[in-house]
Amino acid sequence: MIRRVPHCSHWGTYTILVEDGRIVGVEPFADDPAPSPIIHSVTEWAKPDRRVLRPMIREGWLRSRGSKDGAERGNERFVAVPWDEALEMVASEIGRVAAAHGNASIFAGSYGWTSCGRVHHASTLLKRMLNLVGGYTGHVDTYSIAAGPVILRHTLGDDRACGGQANTLDNIAAHSETLVVFGAMSPRTAQSEAGGIGAHHLEGYLRQIADRGVRVVHVSPLRDDLPEWLNAEWWPIRPNTDAALMLGLAGEIVAQGRHDAGFLARCTSGSDEFLAYLRGDRDGLRKDAAWASGVTGLPIQAIGALAARLVQTRSMLTVSWALQRAHHGEQPFWAALGLAAAIGQIGLPGGGVGYGYGSLGGVGSPFAVGKSPGMSQGVKAIDSFIPVARISDMLLNPGESFTYQGETRSYPDVRLVYWAGGNPFHHHQDLNRLARAWQRPETIIVQDPMWTATARRADIVLPASTSIERNDLAGNKRSDVIAAMHKAIEPLGQSRSDFDIFNALSERMGVGAAFNEGRDEMGWVRHLYDESRAYALRAHGFLMPTFDSFWERGHAAVPVQRDHVYLAAFRDDPDRNRLETESGRIVLGSRTLAQLGHADCPPHPAWLSPAEWLGDAGPDELHLISHQPRGRLHSQLESGSASLADRRGGREQLRLNPGDAQARGIQDGDTVRLWNARGACLATALVSADTAPGVAVLPTGAWFTPTDDGTEISGNPNVLTLDIPSSAFSQGCAAHTCLIRVAPHARDNRDPTRTYQDELAEMLSEPEETS
Template identity: 30%
Template sequence: MKRRDFIKYGSILGAATTVKAKSLEGWADLTNFDKKTVLSSNRFGMFEAVIQSGEVLETKAFKGDYFPSPMIKAAADRIQNQTRVEYPMVRKSFLKAKGPSNNHLRGKEEFVRVSWDVALDLTAKHMRDTFDKYGPESIYGECYWWGGSGRVSWGRTVSRRMMRILGGFVTESGDYSTGAGLVIMPHVLGGSSVYDTPTKWKSIIENAKNVVIWGCDPLLTNQITWSTPMHRCYKEYEKLQAAVFSGKIKAFSVDPRKNETQKYLDSEHIAVKPNTDVALMIGMAHYLYTKKLYDEKFIKKYTVGFNKFKKYLLGKEDGEEKDIKWASKICGVDEKTIAKFATTLAKERTVLLCGRALQRQDHGEQAHWMCTVLAAMLGHMGLPGGGIEFSLAYNSSGATDKLAPTITGISQSIPEKYNKKYPNAPWLKHHDVVIPSSRSIEAIQRPGEDLDQNGKKIKLPHIRLMYNASGSPLTRHHDVNNMIKQWKKVDTVITAEPYWTSTAKMSDIILPVATELERIDIDQTGGTKEYIIARKAHVKPKGESQSDFWICRELCKRWGYEEVFTEEKTELEWVKYIYEDAVQKAKTMNLKMPSFEKFWEKGYVRFEEDDTSTQNYTRYTEFRENPYKHRLGTPSGKIEIYSPVIAKFNYDDCKGHPMWIEPIEWLGDKEKTKKYPMHIISPHSKYRLHSQLNNTFIRGLYEIGGREPLVINHKEAKKRGLKTGDIARIFNDRGEILVGVYVSDIVIDDVAVVCEGAWYSPEKLGDKTLCQHGNVNVLTIDKGTSKLAQSNIAHTALVQIEKYKGELKPINAFTKPKIIQSL
């Protein structure tokens, strides 16, 4: 996609986005003739909002955004949206009993509108009572990463701070995005790798000859960041495209489909079957070794354990040689292509961009481990622009940094001074209970049982209360039908949320949350740190919505610890404190910043000077220069192709070196494919952030028949009598969904693509019924990657697809539940 085409796409969105908002009562300071343009930001970028009479009429890109995402156009619709939770609510049976009652009626019975005092009193009481009776293991409060944003009132941070003041809660190690990588890579490279600072694109474009984009789609995923994106990396993509088109760089895309980045770069497409990347890499490694194309000096100097891995390659461990013929049968890439691919990468400097999708599959640890082995054999690690990257495809990474201070945020931890003031406080007597990322439903299902992870035995907690903020587990988590079944075992479900998501509808207490334009905060742009942004409450919160900070403060107040939560600061005072801290950091860097008052009035401060000291950064340069002085964090100080630590765990599903292990479901399983012959993958959508924005007008631009699209090629569509525009049913033993068909040969045979994030819309909420809207996690498997990481395997699932001939029932994902005013 050319930049002008992307901008054209954005202007099309702009034409469709003059959203007429409903009247906001009580915004008395404005008249019908008042109109202003204000600045704000969210995870899609900085933007200007046109506000009249307290209503957001439209949003447009901030002039400083190099490559603005069209998704910012939905900011108005996010505020004035039919799915907003406007008032505190309590499920009817729960309110009547003043506690847990008729959990099986979640999602089915009415909600009762209550005052904030009633909702907060109930919430505080049941959190306190549950904790006092059962301890931290009874309160689940992971509160996921992506909902909302900001440094003061981000729901995840303040909710976890609140629950630490309560005394602790069940939290998760790692995350759904990188869970397997976060566990395996410290054993292999001595650090997380997946979140480490990546090589700069400037270094890659100037020095690399081959860029391999393996299981990722940077052009799509870099639209959003943890904080506020300015999309500087897209300027680097233009330079990369020019280098590719001129023949200076060869680009490859290894993926079951032709993704946005592949199309933009016109990369050579290595069409691999889902979940077989490790077999392809192992076949390449065998070829490199037997053809003497690998860097033997690098292997000897910078790695340990190659000889043990070599025995596996040559079949001396199991009697099966892992040559390209072996690999081709598994991964579907022909032998000549594998040989040519491996030779090309070995001959000239190569950088491998390995995506998170590779480790979100059964035995996902093996993919990141084997990527590293392949990179080591190529020998380009630490050379300018070469080696391997696990984080370059995300968070607007790789552009030149600006000389700027990094702002802090309100902490999840409790300040030391309050430990002295409250010597008998609950947070001093207890601690959090940590489980692996994505294992929460397994804990509800198997409380008290042991779970292996990374050499330890973890006792699964008995979760009795869930506090949800910043996300919708019923959209995010896998095997939704099992989740709903287990959900009924939890005594109390509390959700702080701006929208009537499926999770909100399946809760007992709902606390309405204000969005970014409705509250005060501060943020900094991700990637380059170019801007610090003032976020003001430009419009009145919808209904009686409040910030997460306010909600958590009120709960702590009811427990007698309000000052511990606030540190005696208001939200605005926290913003000023964070800004003043940045001012002090800037002074140490010889940078001048305006006063807080001037910053707040203007809406931002910009740092324009490039950080020339990092613009040519390449990861592992120092390690390559002196591996003894700059040891890695592994036990050996080197790259561990073989890990004695992992080997001692004696796991049957993660041995001492990377290897091919058949997934629980894949296209090579002859028995399972008789019933379910298609492999379904669920990449990110370019039209939303996970499930965010699915409730806005944007879904009308891509949905087919009001449903999430299914991409399937002509051959597979013909088998099933499908054509673009049809409605299809996708199903397996775990569930069934309806989707709108889009026929395209961008995807290989036997593979179906349905993007993750569609709002869950069953015929009957709370029961195992057909999802009318196409939430792919109805079909995915809730299983840990292996005993090592126990992360999720979202991309491992077999299905069948057929043309839907039944009655199309209304989609209820975006309708509010029945609400009554009193009991």
């Protein structure tokens, strides 16, 4: 008999079909108009091939605990130990490092797309436990988006505009006449949502936009960053030059006297400085269509005509998160705000600017206004953090100073890293540099269901169960439902839930009662749901079903805000509805940034040449874009059917423009080598006219598989990406600022998957007996 099990993951809500303890199918959520095919890959979690099945300890660490000899991480054999012994080692190491070096020497990395469940959220639970025993060093912001929210907090007072609370897409679909998409607005990236999602609405809104005949201008090096049926005008811009186009458009509008001077005077501060920059008062460079064309490679006439249309029609600007993952990544977000302010339609239906539409599934959809369920990290015990993408800097340069949002701080001397629910050897930049930095800590603990590249480079590995092996609930501020996550199968091997692991560690360290508050797994699931239900009724008069009804049905609707216009109240009365900025207005000229004097983040929106870009490239160099794949989320479910469908020869596919491929003697399907000074990897060539000349595209998420000669053979772009901050102000990730060379590679019969599995098998093999 088939048992139907409600569940939810980052790719949506669905039903798992279970027979005799085995998963036999997955059915999409009935209310989802565009379910992701990735949900069918969750059956991979039930396979033992890559699962951590027992607590494991690295042999060399057992011999020399407390030393700094981490050179053999990733090479040495692991030894299985009982759970009690492993937990005692972990608790002992936390206590030892805290006593000897202070709690700031414990780094709770745990960044990554762990389970979308709100109870078994590994990062939250780790930090909850560590806060109860004196604290830890954590991180701020995310790899996905750091430079963007930092500059928006300064210029708009908060980062709601890039977190899903700019104009909602139903409002844009109903009112916009011109839509300029900088970057992507793609169902490919909208498949996923942090904390889970009920229904995928982006495609429906885009079809409404198409049906209304809205003029859509698509500014991106990749034609398929928008669906083909939207019939958008494709502007194949040079990567990292979007800020120059935005400034050139604004400069054209200002030069013609068509800017909204009243809006600038009433609703912004520092606009005189911004306008002076556009005129070229200081640098002698007038920012206009001709100037922008020289930087971006786009036609002068088209830029001038678009500038005129933007003030003639109700116009909406959308900016992808990807644009700010670059050197000077603050500037496209700020320049878009400056352009929208010059147009003067911020706060009007269908007008203004918004960020991140399509970057996650819920961004732009009607957003939840209730209380999202979630465990608390508790009170932060110490004030110690790093910007999220500065891990290698922290490990390599303890005591060195860094700046963040105007503060100057110093990197802690980290002796213990505890990583739960994440894989930095997928998402961090310049992985060879990270590998060197990773040798420095005395102890590295990884808690994960899978033998990721990070787990292989740990000292202690704790086997966590996946979401399908425990009970939980999903929900977040961008989802219109809370979803039940029923346990579908028994945990594989000796794996335990994240809650059970951290609860056991808390008990060993004397803080068990404070950690669990007297609740077990289902006690917390019920408690978090009931909190959300009570808030919805109290704050919005919205009656959600009882917990028992919700749990049986599998989902419950939450109150949402539809047809939202961002900054409408501020536009109506900026004095009464002041923003939390230095002036209470939209900041276009910043006193704070002027005082800080960061050369890489000036006090007004500006175009700054990136460290690596096509305007300064060698004749054989290409600009590498490393975007989200279609068939998985980052490195999760890399071996699933949806992911494998986009690979050839066991490797990721590198997209090249036909002209670039021909110039290098590359044919579609060839094995190619990508390299720069930071590293090299292999991929399979995919020749595509949907890729702009001078641009190469390699998706993220391949499982890091370096060989003895240093070549990464599975196609992980982060062996090539540049590990520098976007600026001294935000310290964000700059992965999309990257030049590479590409050439055909002699046929290479090494299978990345088999190589990875063979190496893993060797690390897990029992030591040979000696006579």
